[in-house]
Amino acid sequence: MTGSQTNDEADALAANEAFYRAFSSGDLRLMSKLWAHLAAVTCLHPGMAELTGRDAVMRSFAAILSQPPSESLNCISPRVRILGKVAVVTCYEAAGNGPAHLAATNVFVLENREWKMVHHHAGPLERPVAVRSNGSMLN
């Protein structure tokens, strides 16, 4: 992102980064804190049917994070749009230093002045995309 980010954009991107940090470190407590408590939440894990409601989404992360990945799940080239009290972040996801193998849509809403996740959708890329050492895409 450029230096012309607004505070909302920077804060939404920080929430998005925290999601990947929670995922990579197996931190269920942080993951739970990141998701909305008031708004309805949904989650589309790669290739899977939709999970609806905080209980179902948190159960899925409890199962996933009970076996943290050997490599971190990195967010590559995030792009944020602020639409009122909603932030839509799109990015690619890569395991460790590997090529990006997933594309993600993450939607956040302002709750008590904090950006909270209301929807995560990650889906496989047909062809993994190489990533530069600075985190940007090669094409």
Next chain:
Amino acid sequence: MTGSQTNDEADALAANEAFYRAFSSGDLRLMSKLWAHLAAVTCLHPGMAELTGRDAVMRSFAAILSQPPSESLNCISPRVRILGKVAVVTCYEAAGNGPAHLAATNVFVLENREWKMVHHHAGPLERPVAVRSNGSMLN
């Protein structure tokens, strides 16, 4: 959806349905009308890298719709959330009467009192999901 829908929910779902109608009928003019003119737009076609900006997104639909599918692309079990001036719709996508083979996230924003698409993300399901004749999922 239930009979307790708000007008915003019904209108956003109608915009979502129009997207699939435009797709299925190869109607590029309707497709163009459905996408936002003011807000930034992005699109993640299944397995593909992200398209950003109205020109790139419309070019992709011009190419896709120049060869309309032999079967309609149907929206199954849509779920809508209104978050201020943003509507987030999730659904499954099925070709004709086939099982749902994609999961989608469609984000709309109010522009001049009409719900306009700002983001479409469709990704493959690991296992296609059968659909009842009334359009609901079998599981």
